[in-house]
Amino acid sequence: MILANLPALQVVIPLLAAPICAFMPTKKVAWLLTLVVSLLCLVISLNLAYQVFYGSPISYHMGGWKPPFGIEYRVDTLNSFVVVIVSGVAAIVSIYSFSSIDNEIEKSKQPYFFATFLLCLAGLLGMCMTNDAFNIYVFLEISSLATYALIAMGKDRRALIASFEYLVLGTIGATFFLIGVGLLYMMTGTLNISDLSLRVASSPFMLQMTPIKAALAFIVVGLALKIAMFPLHLWLANAYTNAPSFISAFLSATATKVSIYVLIRIIFSVFGYEFAFGEMNIAAVFVTLSIVAIFAGSLVAIYQHNIKRMLAYSSIAQVGYIMLGLSLANQLGNSSAIIHLFNHAAAKATLFMAIGCIVYRVGTARINGFNGLARKMPITVGAFVIAGFSLIGVPFTGGFISKWFLLNALADAHMWPIFAAVLISSLLALVYIWRVVEVLCFKDCHPSNNKVKEAPIMMIIPMVFMAFITVFFGIYTEPVIDFAMRISEYLFSL
């Protein structure tokens, strides 16, 4: 009974837990509920991933209504992978939240904070699970609305402006997505993605129709806003900088990833990659923009004094790598994008958690306050260095695997200039990570930092665990690579 309903429970549990959480009397109870719910989500997602990996895609009919009339939840290798990332990060980060929100959120607001977090989680999971285009929009808005509220809860008043900016841009993006879905519906009369793909492919004339092309354009632009692809990335830096550190860690690892997943789903399942990347030539646009994103993001990151902002810009660059792998439109490139989804999520979550620990003790995310902290907070700095290595792509970390795959794919496609550009951009990542590591490890301790202690244990454990994941999957690479290969095979067979 429960096993058969797992796809629905994955979304319903956090959704129902959110209002309950809001009425919890104290932080501890609310936190415990959040932790239990996110761990449950992780268990469910792992179970689903296992079922799908060794079996066939699961189709779940909401309320017993058969698709295409009812809403269908469909779990295949691709979205089960993304769901594992999202719920895994949520579970680990929610342990971290216990201590980290003490300084950042008022006591009375903490249960609401956790409730909003659960809503955001439910939205993100729903976006992954559902196989209904309009449903994706609804979950997109659920997660976005929760995100706006979460960002606005940042300590600094600039968080409010960041949240407002994100609200305006996010709404425009979501509305564009909605228009795209409307155009698709206009031409095909269905919203179910599997059904859409059948009907779009049913006649060769369908893809020649202007509304279909316009739909692709609207959806890609709308999602690019959510992904924070290069020219549409403005909201991301401010949002991640000013959000509470727990939220920065969670969002940087999941929010953009889920949007990328939706983009992959729409391009591969609905339009077919030959049409989108070939005929409409989105690939050329994506490759150009991602190269610009990689360089602009990394270069701007080098000059940031606020390290959270630096990591935010680095996120823009890393999204560039993912989009680059994706737009090569071959299996290897696609695998590299999917592997990097995972590795970037692990590395960025660790980095934001480490900065969160430092902010917790030192009170600032500005680099001038970081002098010689390695002696005071060795574990935090250690985790930062390991995850930083993963961003650069040092061997034995996850980042190396994804870069290796990306470079292989580029070599396969004979795109040598871009091959060189990716190599050079890794050096830029080295510069901006090393700049921080140097200040942390090799400068004398600032007198004001003499009394700084290691962060609380509840923040250390999840951070170290996440750093461990970065290294573990950099050495024991089979599971992620196997999964990614299977996903690519599946996507290219659609």
Add this chain to the structure above:
Amino acid sequence: MFESFNYWISILIMMVGLFGVITRGNLVKKMISLAIFQVSVLLFYISVGTVERGAPPIRSTKLLPPDRLKELKESGVIKGEELLKADHIMQFNDVGQIYANPLPHVLMLTAIVVGVAVIAVGLAIIVRIKEEYGTIEEDEILKLDQEFSKMERENS
């Protein structure tokens, strides 16, 4: 031109909204422009759902569009007072009644709810901005922020 009149208007409303979002410095005006922008999509979807001469998609025997009714009368299928007899009209429904597509309407109900939620969250954030900054003009907020970050840089 006129067969796609609705779509033109929906694009027009959308552009008015987008123009407002980009040009207005007052955050509340920005928010309202955003609402206008979102509303344009409603018209778009409803237009998608129209079926030529289709009745509102309500399962009722009493609703026939006036021109359809006139047509049926003229063609002699129903005569005058017979219209009031329910079983006759049932027959017409079985034979020739066309309904507008109800699905886009339902979708737009959801979209309206989402829109209201977005506006509510946006206005709530604006209230908080007013509390913290004392203004809701974008350029003044920007100036305050710049001064603040300059101060921050000098302090550290």
